[in-house]
Amino acid sequence: QGFLADDRSPPSLPSLPIIGSLLSLKSDSPPHVFFQQLQKKYGDIYSLMMGSHKVIIINNHHHAKEVLLKKGKTFAGRPRTVTTDILTRDGKDIAFADYSATWRFHRKMVHGALCMFGEGTASIEKIICREASSMCEILTNLQSTAVDMAPELTRAVTNVVCALCFSSSYKRGDPEFEAMLQYSQGIVDTVAKDSLVDIFPWLQMFPNEDLRILKRCVSIRDKLLQKKYEEHKADYSDNIQRDLLDVLLHTKRRSENNASTQGVGLTDDHLLMTVGDIFGAGVETTTTVLKWSIVYLIHHPQVQKKIQEELDSKIGRDRHPLLSDRGNLPYLEATIREVLRIRPVSPLLIPHVALSNCEYTVQKGTRVIVNLWSLHHDEKEWKKPELFIPERFLDEEGNSLCYPTPSYLPFGAGVRVCLGEALAKMELFLFLSWTLQRFTLGVPTGQPLPDLHGKFGVVLQPQKYKVDAKLRPGWEKNPKPH
Numbered sequence: 101q102g103f104l105a106d107d108r109s110p111p112s113l114p115s116l117p118i119i120g121s122l123l124s125l126k127s128d129s130p131p132h133v134f135f136q137q138l139q140k141k142y143g144d145i146y147s148l149m150m151g152s153h154k155v156i157i158i159n160n161h162h163h164a165k166e167v168l169l170k171k172g173k174t175f176a177g178r179p180r181t182v183t184t185d186i187l188t189r190d191g192k193d194i195a196f197a198d199y200s201a202t203w204r205f206h207r208k209m210v211h212g213a214l215c216m217f218g219e220g221t222a223s224i225e226k227i228i229c230r231e232a233s234s235m236c237e238i239l240t241n242l243q244s245t246a247v248d249m250a251p252e253l254t255r256a257v258t259n260v261v262c263a264l265c266f267s268s269s270y271k272r273g274d275p276e277f278e279a280m281l282q283y284s285q286g287i288v289d290t291v292a293k294d295s296l297v298d299i300f301p302w303l304q305m306f307p308n309e310d311l312r313i314l315k316r317c318v319s320i321r322d323k324l325l326q327k328k329y330e331e332h333k334a335d336y337s338d339n340i341q342r343d344l345l346d347v348l349l350h351t352k353r354r355s356e357n358n359a360s361t362q363g364v365g366l367t368d369d370h371l372l373m374t375v376g377d378i379f380g381a382g383v384e385t386t387t388t389v390l391k392w393s394i395v396y397l398i399h400h401p402q403v404q405k406k407i408q409e410e411l412d413s414k415i416g417r418d419r420h421p422l423l424s425d426r427g428n429l430p431y432l433e434a435t436i437r438e439v440l441r442i443r444p445v446s447p448l449l450i451p452h453v454a455l456s457n458c459e460y461t462v463q464k465g466t467r468v469i470v471n472l473w474s475l476h477h478d479e480k481e482w483k484k485p486e487l488f489i490p491e492r493f494l495d496e497e498g499n500s501l502c503y504p505t506p507s508y509l510p511f512g513a514g515v516r517v518c519l520g521e522a523l524a525k526m527e528l529f530l531f532l533s534w535t536l537q538r539f540t541l542g543v544p545t546g547q548p549l550p551d552l553h554g555k556f557g558v559v560l561q562p563q564k565y566k567v568d569a570k571l572r573p574g575w576e577k578n579p580k581p582h
């Protein structure tokens with residue numbers, strides 16, 4: 101029996117008019133950890149008031165699946181907030197847009213385009229390998245120095261989505277790329293904070309200052325997107341679709357001439373915001389997972405060694421890794437799964453909203469936060485959840501992959517499931533296998549181990565850290581593989 105069929109409402113935190121549950125929500129922990137702690141007192145599911153909004157917090161996988169899968173359509177709404185409205189021109193994108201015919205149409209269209217360019221063709225593999233190769237070359241030239249890998253990782257990942265969205269790429273030191281790094285961090289630091297501002301005073305927000313930063317960053321981003329859009333419009337042809345932006349333009353023109361799709365809302369704004377979503381999600385999520393992977397590899401040299409042994413025996417040194425090797429490298433795959441478990445990119449997903457009354461307990465408009473952190477750190481489901489153990493995703497012989505529990509949803513599930521899962525997994529596999537085939541990663545002498553606590557925001561990012569990337573024996577003479 102699910103919670104929705106229960107005729108009692110979930111327990112609610114004490115609340116006062118206007119300020120909601122503010123007083124019972126004092127904590128030094130970030131929201132996902134604090135919501136997990138409240139579970140001890142209130143149970144796996146409880147509600148609270150954020151200002152005037154009722155919010156249900158879900159902390160186990162049974163309830164999470166009721167909301168995301170069984171009643172997925174009922175809970176497919178998104179709340180409107182001041183910051184996401186600024187980012188998306190009042191919800192004209194996919195991720196932060198409420199459920200509507202326009203949203204459905206956009207999601208389908210982008211899904212189709214991603215299949216066409218991302219997963220269906222060999223070209224995306226070539227692009228990822230080109231970027232991996234260029235990143236490895238740069239690391240080769242930085243032997244015996246302490247490197248911050250973040251800019252190079254970000255450039256590699258950015259160039260993959262750039263190829264996909266715009267058929268373009270950035271060279272090292274390109275001023276447009278540097279500008280993008282800046283505005284994107286500004287957006288990550290400020291967007292979506294306001295949905296929690298009412299109740300999390302310890303996030304130490306200065307909303308007006310944050311809003312100023314957000315608006316400035318969004319305006320820089322929008323100019324960049326607008327420029328790409330104008331360029332694409334200028335050399336648009338009905339017959340060739342080079343990238344996502346061409347597909348969107350093509351669909352827009354076609355729908356304008358077609359009675360059945362007219363009025364579905366393919367305005368210039370929608371088109372720009374949709375590309376902005378894919379570009380933003382494409383860059384920030386994958387980069388974050390790569391940074392976390394390196395943090396954990398540095399903390400666990402024995403895991404790194406095992407991956408390298410697997411790479412040496414299954415691929416060797418005479419060729420670079422390919423997507424077709426994925427099935428032969430279970431230990432690397434298990435490591436990627438474990439990184440996505442222990443540090444989920446989006447620990448509270450994006451808030452969901454009930455589109456109608458549901459059974460006894462949920463009223464239309466109720467917000468639902470699925471605490472993925474609780475699912476991934478549930479002691480009833482995972483042995484020692486706070487430890488990094490890739491082996492939990494392998495059978496006893498260590499040969500085949502498995503999921504030890506269903507309490508694992510790094511990409512969400514159902515109607516709002518991540519659109520980029522397949523692309524992200526290809527990138528994670530190729531970037532990590534290329535890097536570990538050639539380098540052993542460690543802390544530079546005299547530096548501390550990287551911090552394992554994340555910075556909570558719209559994505560859970562690691563703190564900055566430096567790496568010593570040492571070429572492995574045999575690669576010194578052979579820095580450019582065939």
Ligand code: HEM
Pocket residue numbers: 194195196207377378381382383385386389440445446449450451510511512513515516517518519520521523524525
């Ligand atoms: C949504 C995870 C990479 C595009 C989401 C959600 C999660 C997620 C948890 C929210 C689901 C919900 O609210 O229920 C991840 C992780 C990634 C990743 C862990 C990397 C490892 C990507 C990439 C793209 C992308 C590479 C783009 C190509 C999107 C979009 C949505 C989304 C557009 C919004 C879907 C909607 O609201 O309908 N992702 N994501 N993601 N993701 Fe990803």
Ligand code: PLO
Pocket residue numbers: 195283284285287288291321376377378379380381384385445446449450558559
């Ligand atoms: C990242 C910063 C960009 O400048 C804008 C942007 C667009 C889409 C967002 C993304 C940011 C953060 C990660 C999000 C993504 C949509 C889906 C994804 C929220 C804010 C996740 C993990 O849910």
